Amino acid sequence: MSSTASAHAAHGDPHGHGGGHSGADHESAHGGHGSHPSYVAHHFDTAKQQFDTGKFGIWMFLVTEVLFFSGLFCAYLLYRAHHPEIFIYAHHYLDTKLGAINTIVLLFSSLTMAWAVRAAALGQKKVLVWMLILTLACAFGFLGIKYIEYSHKIHDGLVWGRAFNPAHLVEDYHGPDPKNVHIFFGIYFGMTGLHGIHVLGGIVVIGWLLKRALRGEFHSQNYGAVDFVGLYWHLVDLIWIYLFPLLYLIH
Amino acid sequence: MSDSQLATTSAPRVHAAEPEQNYLNCSRGFWSWALTLDHKRIGVMYLAGVTFAFFLGGVFALAVRTELIAPGYTIMDADTYNQMFTLHGAVMVFLFLIPSIPASFGNFVLPVMLGAKDVAFPKLNLMSFYLWVTGAIFFVAVLFTSGLDTGWTFYTPYSTTTGTSVVFATMGAFILGFSSIFTGLNFIATIHMMRPPGMGWFRMPLFLWGLYATSLIQVLATPVLGITLLLLIVERLAGVGIFDPAMGGDPVLFQHFFWFYSHPAVYIMILPAMGVMSELFATFSRKHVFGYRFIAMSSVAIALLGFLVWGHHMFVSGQSRLIGMVFSAITFSIAIPSAIKVFNWLATMYKGVIWLTTPMWYALSFLFLFGIGGLTGLFLGTMSTDIHLHDTYFVVAHFHYVMVGGTLIAFLGAMHYWWPKMFGKMYNEKLGAIGAWGVFLGFNLTFFPQFVLGTRGMPRRYYNYEEWEGFESLHFWSTMGSYLLGASLMLILVYLIQSLVKGKQAPVNPWGAASLEFTTSSPPPHFNFDVTPTVGEPYDFDDLVFDAKTGGYVRQEARNS
Ligand code: HEM
Numbered sequence: 001m002s003s004t005a006s007a008h009a010a011h012g013d014p015h016g017h018g019g020g021h022s023g024a025d026h027e028s029a030h031g032g033h034g035s036h037p038s039y040v041a042h043h044f045d046t047a048k049q050q051f052d053t054g055k056f057g058i059w060m061f062l063v064t065e066v067l068f069f070s071g072l073f074c075a076y077l078l079y080r081a082h083h084p085e086i087f088i089y090a091h092h093y094l095d096t097k098l099g100a101i102n103t104i105v106l107l108f109s110s111l112t113m114a115w116a117v118r119a120a121a122l123g124q125k126k127v128l129v130w131m132l133i134l135t136l137a138c139a140f141g142f143l144g145i146k147y148i149e150y151s152h153k154i155h156d157g158l159v160w161g162r163a164f165n166p167a168h169l170v171e172d173y174h175g176p177d178p179k180n181v182h183i184f185f186g187i188y189f190g191m192t193g194l195h196g197i198h199v200l201g202g203i204v205v206i207g208w209l210l211k212r213a214l215r216g217e218f219h220s221q222n223y224g225a226v227d228f229v230g231l232y233w234h235l236v237d238l239i240w241i242y243l244f245p246l247l248y249l250i251h
Numbered sequence: 252m253s254d255s256q257l258a259t260t261s262a263p264r265v266h267a268a269e270p271e272q273n274y275l276n277c278s279r280g281f282w283s284w285a286l287t288l289d290h291k292r293i294g295v296m297y298l299a300g301v302t303f304a305f306f307l308g309g310v311f312a313l314a315v316r317t318e319l320i321a322p323g324y325t326i327m328d329a330d331t332y333n334q335m336f337t338l339h340g341a342v343m344v345f346l347f348l349i350p351s352i353p354a355s356f357g358n359f360v361l362p363v364m365l366g367a368k369d370v371a372f373p374k375l376n377l378m379s380f381y382l383w384v385t386g387a388i389f390f391v392a393v394l395f396t397s398g399l400d401t402g403w404t405f406y407t408p409y410s411t412t413t414g415t416s417v418v419f420a421t422m423g424a425f426i427l428g429f430s431s432i433f434t435g436l437n438f439i440a441t442i443h444m445m446r447p448p449g450m451g452w453f454r455m456p457l458f459l460w461g462l463y464a465t466s467l468i469q470v471l472a473t474p475v476l477g478i479t480l481l482l483l484i485v486e487r488l489a490g491v492g493i494f495d496p497a498m499g500g501d502p503v504l505f506q507h508f509f510w511f512y513s514h515p516a517v518y519i520m521i522l523p524a525m526g527v528m529s530e531l532f533a534t535f536s537r538k539h540v541f542g543y544r545f546i547a548m549s550s551v552a553i554a555l556l557g558f559l560v561w562g563h564h565m566f567v568s569g570q571s572r573l574i575g576m577v578f579s580a581i582t583f584s585i586a587i588p589s590a591i592k593v594f595n596w597l598a599t600m601y602k603g604v605i606w607l608t609t610p611m612w613y614a615l616s617f618l619f620l621f622g623i624g625g626l627t628g629l630f631l632g633t634m635s636t637d638i639h640l641h642d643t644y645f646v647v648a649h650f651h652y653v654m655v656g657g658t659l660i661a662f663l664g665a666m667h668y669w670w671p672k673m674f675g676k677m678y679n680e681k682l683g684a685i686g687a688w689g690v691f692l693g694f695n696l697t698f699f700p701q702f703v704l705g706t707r708g709m710p711r712r713y714y715n716y717e718e719w720e721g722f723e724s725l726h727f728w729s730t731m732g733s734y735l736l737g738a739s740l741m742l743i744l745v746y747l748i749q750s751l752v753k754g755k756q757a758p759v760n761p762w763g764a765a766s767l768e769f770t771t772s773s774p775p776p777h778f779n780f781d782v783t784p785t786v787g788e789p790y791d792f793d794d795l796v797f798d799a800k801t802g803g804y805v806r807q808e809a810r811n812s
């Protein structure tokens with residue numbers, strides 16, 4: 001990269017890379033002239049442009065995420081509309097209590113994440129670190145509970161496809177047992193599995209934030225990454241907020 | 252592979268005549284390319300990659316055509332034939348057509364046309380490229396395992412039961428999908444957030460509008476393909492049964508999901524091509540493009556309407572007649588914005604000073620071939636005629652007229668238009684014209700007979716036909732055409748590579764174009780502009796005059812001062 005700086009310097013535009021600017025004068029935003037702090041990439045003129053672009057990008061990414069899940073929601077809707085009896089019957093197999101606890105865990109983690117963003121914006125390093133740790137703990141807690149649920153289901157033969165082989169029947173259910181109950185579990189494992197993968201992804205990026213926070217990289221002029229990961233995390237929570245009633249609370 | 256090769260062909264070009272630094276020679280070595288964040292180098296690597304994919308797909312195509320030259324066994328058995336047409340389609344669509352123009356030329360020129368220093372997220376851009384490479388590796392893995400015989404559409408339940416490498420192929424397409432999403436996301440963010448002062452929305456060259464509309468589709472449609480392929484993979488590996496009628500699943504749901512992406516995907520292929528056309532027609536008619544706002548808005552209209560017509564691929568799948576009628580009606584309405592563009596290009600040429608350079612030959616080919624391709628689409632969009640034409644060679648001819656006659660021709664036009672800018676070298680103009688004519692004639696000879704074959708009842712994807720059916724001579728000429736097409740493409744490859752070594756130094760503005768990429772040196776410096784450009788009208792050709800000293804065009808005032 002260094003050999004390229006000369007081409008740029010030729011027109012008197014001192015965009016040094018990693019030049020020794022220290023926090024004080026980030027906001028002198030004169031169309032690319034003047035200071036260019038190290039955390040602003042060379043192709044942005046100002047820290048604000050970088051932040052706004054990042055925010056725009058993450059929102060677009062979230063749109064793609066919603067569309068990605070939408071395929072599963074469509075499949076859910078279609079099968080539920082055509083075979084309501086499968087859903088009404090099979091949802092009795094799910095553990096509503098564990099599902100509800102997980103909902104609370106995730107809602108709480110959204111709170112801590114939002115708090116982390118605020119702490120980053122205000123430059124409160126210690127609060128930021130703790131909030132990120134709490135968020136991570138919730139994420140692990142969620143996956144732990146999900147693990148318990150999954151192992152019960154697998155143990156009881158409540159799985160997808162031809163492997164479906166329930167160890168017991170639903171108790172308080174009157175009427176004939178519907179056909180193809182495995183479809184419900186295909187959808188259940190598909191949706192919660194994909195959501196679980198997103199929680200795992202969240203753990204990775206929040207861990208990355210934690211590492212950077214411990215190094216003191218975030219301050220009021222540079223906290224975009226925390227903000228963006230926060231938005232992602234809220235979406236992951238929101239999807240669960242839909243999954244919980246759609247799968248566990250069917251009437 | 253291909254990137255290192257490029258690094259070595261372009262690096263030792265520094266001699267006394269061009270002392271300035273540019274993006275090609277500002278740093279050297281394999282890693283300076285492999286880890287570059289420069290959108291121009293990424294564009295060049297993509298160009299090498301998609302060209303490689305195109306040749307791979309081309310070899311399969313020639314195998315298919317050779318088999319069909321005569322009835323019965325010619326060079327391969329039926330199973331191999333199924334593999335060949337499947338790999339041809341899948342490689343061409345996923346590895347070549349979808350990334351082709353946006354990822355290579357879009358990456359290269361979008362920031363420069365805009366007057367920006369780079370795309371919004373350079374690291375994401377590099378990641379898109381490596382996702383593309385990974386997807387390509389999966390497709391190559393298909394070749395070396397048990398192949399693929401589902402057709403590029405992966406229809407269930409066949410795709411969940413065949414013994415071939417469906418998982419590798421769908422994994423590959425899944426990963427390529429993310430590459431495509433990230434490119435689109437990057438372009439939208441760049442166009443929204445990185446425009447310099449003075450670059451209003453309606454000052455953008457129309458190529459950028461084309462890329463913008465394309466990116467919208469990439470971002471909004473590709474995730475649905477992603478989840479569809481993921482479900483297919485899960486279905487194959489774990490037997491979930493969502494698409495399997497034997498287990499209570501619904502295979503038509505797969506078709507809906509697939510076409511919800513894949514019809515918009517055909518606009519991912521054609522919109523950038525239309526964008527290229529707007530540049531070519533204006534520049535080589537030396538006339539302000541006619542109906543700028545109509546062309547710009549029709550791109551967006553096509554992108555949005557394209558989401559509502561997927562059912563026209565499923566007229567015979569058993570969907571209700573009412574739904575079929577609705578899809579048919581919306582399909583017709585999409586012809587309107589397409590026709591708006593064609594008429595505006597014609598009006599741009601009208602009373603223009605037409606300059607028949609190689610890129611302009613491609614532009615004229617496009618007009619003709621896309622016209623035929625689009626009009627034949629209307630017969631397919633009409634339910635009563637589609638019942639006869641569906642799954643025949645008529646469909647094959649239709650989509651080749653739009654995808655080859657449209658996208659490939661525009662890709663070649665863009666290549667010849669921006670080649671001097673990208674590599675700083677002029678190619679041989681005479682060979683260029685010969686190549687363009689060879690492609691045009693070879694293409695028509697290959698695919699026009701297929702319209703006739705289709706209307707006479709030759710089904711698509713069939714290994715064989717009988718002598719008494721009377722298809723023989725049409726198939727024969729079609730195969731001959733494909734050889735001519737292949738030879739012309741080889742000629743183009745040869746003289747373009749030769750130009751890198753022997754070509755004349757390209758001037759800043761060889762064509763007298765008015766957009767910003769033709770105000771910076773050829774090839775551009777690492778940061779795109781040595782002097783911050785002043786944004787002007789992208790189609791103001793009035794005071795551009797030829798300057799014999801450099802062999803290019805300059806602005807009148809600049810020359811006088
Ligand atoms: C201009 C308006 C267009 C119309 C009205 C139209 C209409 C149609 C219809 C109705 C079909 C389904 C035929 C059948 O399977 O029976 C079809 C197939 C197809 N079209 Fe178009 N089309 C248009 C433009 C395009 C463009 C621009 C492209 C690509 C660049 C394209 C690519 C394809 C492909 C790839 C298929 C075949 C897919 C397959 O079954 O493998 N079309 N078109």
Ligand SMILES: [Cu+2]
Nearest residue numbers: 514561563564
């Ligand atoms: Cu279509």
